[in-house]
Amino acid sequence: MKTISKLKWMIPFIFVGLMLGCAYSRPQNDSPKGSSGSSKIPLSKEKTLGRAFLQEALKQFQFVKDPEVTQMVQNIGRRIVQAKGGNPDNYRFFVVRGSSLNAFAVPGGYIFLFDSLLSKFKNVDELAGVLAHEIAHVERNHAFQDQNKIMAANLAALIAIILSRGEPAVAAGGLAAAADLQLRYSRENEAEADAYAVSYLKKAGFNPRSLLESLRTIAFYDRLTNFEVPIYFSTHPSLGDRQGHLELMLKEGSSSDRFYEFPVDWEKIQVSLKVGEQPILDRDAIVGFGQEGRKKEQEHYLAGIGYRKAGRCQEAVQEYQSAIKILPERAEFHAELAYCQLQLQGVLEAKNSAVKALQLDSEQPIAHMVMGKVFLHEGRPNLAISNFETALVHRPTDHLLQLQLAQSYGQVGEESREAYYMGRFFRLDFKPREALTELFKAQDLVKPGTDLSFKIKKEIEEILHGGI
Ligand SMILES: [Zn+2]
Numbered sequence: 001m002k003t004i005s006k007l008k009w010m011i012p013f014i015f016v017g018l019m020l021g022c023a024y025s026r027p028q029n030d031s032p033k034g035s036s037g038s039s040k041i042p043l044s045k046e047k048t049l050g051r052a053f054l055q056e057a058l059k060q061f062q063f064v065k066d067p068e069v070t071q072m073v074q075n076i077g078r079r080i081v082q083a084k085g086g087n088p089d090n091y092r093f094f095v096v097r098g099s100s101l102n103a104f105a106v107p108g109g110y111i112f113l114f115d116s117l118l119s120k121f122k123n124v125d126e127l128a129g130v131l132a133h134e135i136a137h138v139e140r141n142h143a144f145q146d147q148n149k150i151m152a153a154n155l156a157a158l159i160a161i162i163l164s165r166g167e168p169a170v171a172a173g174g175l176a177a178a179a180d181l182q183l184r185y186s187r188e189n190e191a192e193a194d195a196y197a198v199s200y201l202k203k204a205g206f207n208p209r210s211l212l213e214s215l216r217t218i219a220f221y222d223r224l225t226n227f228e229v230p231i232y233f234s235t236h237p238s239l240g241d242r243q244g245h246l247e248l249m250l251k252e253g254s255s256s257d258r259f260y261e262f263p264v265d266w267e268k269i270q271v272s273l274k275v276g277e278q279p280i281l282d283r284d285a286i287v288g289f290g291q292e293g294r295k296k297e298q299e300h301y302l303a304g305i306g307y308r309k310a311g312r313c314q315e316a317v318q319e320y321q322s323a324i325k326i327l328p329e330r331a332e333f334h335a336e337l338a339y340c341q342l343q344l345q346g347v348l349e350a351k352n353s354a355v356k357a358l359q360l361d362s363e364q365p366i367a368h369m370v371m372g373k374v375f376l377h378e379g380r381p382n383l384a385i386s387n388f389e390t391a392l393v394h395r396p397t398d399h400l401l402q403l404q405l406a407q408s409y410g411q412v413g414e415e416s417r418e419a420y421y422m423g424r425f426f427r428l429d430f431k432p433r434e435a436l437t438e439l440f441k442a443q444d445l446v447k448p449g450t451d452l453s454f455k456i457k458k459e460i461e462e463i464l465h466g467g468i
Helices: 043-060 067-083 115-120 124-139 147-152 155-164 174-182 187-204 209-225 239-249 266-277 283-287 296-309 313-326 331-343 347-360 365-377 381-394 399-411 415-428 432-445 451-466
Strands: 092-096 103-106 110-114
Touching: 043 092, 043 103, 043 110, 043 451, 067 092, 067 115, 067 124, 067 187, 067 266, 092 115, 103 124, 110 115, 110 124, 115 209, 115 266, 124 187, 124 209, 187 209, 187 239, 209 239, 266 283, 266 296, 283 296, 296 313, 296 331, 313 331, 331 347, 331 365, 347 365, 365 381, 365 399, 381 399, 399 415, 415 432, 415 451, 432 451
Parallel strands: 092 110
Antiparallel strands: 103 110
8 A cells, every 4th residue: 555655745846847838728619508718728738737747647556558448448538539629639548546436637638547436337438427527627627727726736645645545544644635625626617527528428429417327326336335535636526416417407318319339348348347456356256246137158258358367268268168159159259269278378279269250250359469479479470460460450559469569570670660569568558768769769760751650750749748
């Protein structure tokens, strides 16, 4: 457990010198009726503060790297930003480990979500609701409406406040409490964030009621666990009030409305999160959150995923085989089986299973990953590369896949691509310094004016601008 004494209370972060920059106002085309106008704040100030917070967060938070989890959160967040007419590249979405039922936005478009909160949501729409609310805080510059509050705060202290939730022994620090009080969003800001969130959700095609549902879920667990409701930059200072307001706001919606169905196996995400929280699990703990009417093959599949992510491929293989016996036509059953067979050194079995998966779905990314590894094993790096590249289209945030590509390009002597993918690997592994070293190396090696040179430049700019 992190203790307050470990944190650098006595080193105030000096922002004042960094707070210079050119001011410009934001477009005002998305105002819900009756809301106040946005204040004009230079973007660079927000970015500077957010980036400094991120540097501290990289030291103190444990970031979730599971590509299926990170990809989902990013895709939903980006969809919402895009739908409201914003630039998704101005946002970063992170899932961090922690028992706090919290999500928070930091100026500059950095949005953090604790895995505990994510694991409590009943469906992907509730996640969309919370993300929309946090995006609204960023868009409306709520954290910057009283800049003095932010500037007075020590970033390490802020993180301690966030981390301390649910751990009462840590939360007792007087300074933390004082800073916490200072940093609450006002009731008006929360109401405005909810109003904007509803409008964003509608534009993105999500059910706007999902925000209300997410608050109900949080309130339920809040009562159940007796966690103190987190406040700082948080989603829910006054759950009861907010639920009441939202009820009124959402009254007009018709129950027959049809909404966008985000393509995700929510149960699989839940299993990934469970294993992430607690690596050694029995079968009941993995699939015991059971939904009514879940099919037997899905249960085997989910148990397999849980075992596989906990590093227990023997058990996973049995589960996948049971799932395939019931329903042989699902490509991902064969692909996951292949993945585990490969871990258990059965290259031939793995190849057979992957081929079967690809016959059922020629794009199946896990099957392509397995084929890539099999081809590497067979000394055919060019075939490996084409399979890894196909997998990457579907799993762009998979850091291990980037590493595989770096190694494969290394084998065929394409040094610029090797360095580029090493850079991508480090970036997705939350190591910005190592990422930059590799990307600068790639920049020196690449032929100017090529597609790859633009990709390298973009990566470097994003890291320099956004901190990761
Ligand atoms: Zn809020």
